[in-house]
Amino acid sequence: MVDFEVVSLPDTDHVDVGDTAPDFTRPLVNDEFWEDAALSELTAEGPVLLVFFTMDGAFPATYMWNEIRDRAWEADGDLTIVGLSISDPYAHKQLIEERGMDYRLFSDPQNGVAEEYGIGHDLDGMAGVSEPRPAVFLLDDERTVEYAWVADEWPDFPDYDEVEDAIDGL
Structure with missing residues (x-):
C-alpha cells in the first residue's frame, strides 16, 4: 500500500475556459527523438489536449498516462x-x-510553462524545486481553452469521463 497524505493545494489563478492558452516552445519528445516545437504549431493542425503531470516515475504520472492511453481519445479524430x-x-x-x-x-525542467499557466507547485522540502500541478487543458486551433481542469489537492486526477465529454463536444 502506498503511504501518502492527501494535501490541499492553495488556490491558483490558472488559465481557464475562454482564455487563450500561452504559447511556448520546448523540446517535444517521442519514442525516437526530440526537437523544439511550439504549442501553436500543434494547435494549427487542430485541437490539442495539453496534459500537465508530475515528474516521470511518480505514480500520478504513470496512472494518468495509463488511463489516457487506454481511453485512446485521439483515435476518432484530429485531436x-x-x-x-x-x-x-x-x-x-x-x-x-x-x-x-x-x-x-x-520537457520543461525549469517549470516555466506551468508558471505561465498559473499551475506551478513548489515541492515540499525541496528548496527551489517545483513541478506543475496535474492539469488538463483542451485547446482549439486558436489555442482557446475549451475545457480546463486543475488539481486542488495532491494527489488528484481529472474526471476522465468529463474530459472525454469535452473532447466529444468539439
Whole structure:
C-alpha cells in the first residue's frame, strides 16, 4: 500500500475556459527523438489536449498516462494529445517506451510553462524545486481553452469521463 497524505493545494489563478492558452516552445519528445516545437504549431493542425503531470516515475504520472492511453481519445479524430512535465527528454523517452505510449511529451525542467499557466507547485522540502500541478487543458486551433481542469489537492486526477465529454463536444 502506498503511504501518502492527501494535501490541499492553495488556490491558483490558472488559465481557464475562454482564455487563450500561452504559447511556448520546448523540446517535444517521442519514442525516437526530440526537437523544439511550439504549442501553436500543434494547435494549427487542430485541437490539442495539453496534459500537465508530475515528474516521470511518480505514480500520478504513470496512472494518468495509463488511463489516457487506454481511453485512446485521439483515435476518432484530429485531436493531438501531448504532455508536459519537468522531466528531461531522456526520462520522457523512457516513460514513453515503458508505458507503450504514442504521445509526445514536452520537457520543461525549469517549470516555466506551468508558471505561465498559473499551475506551478513548489515541492515540499525541496528548496527551489517545483513541478506543475496535474492539469488538463483542451485547446482549439486558436489555442482557446475549451475545457480546463486543475488539481486542488495532491494527489488528484481529472474526471476522465468529463474530459472525454469535452473532447466529444468539439
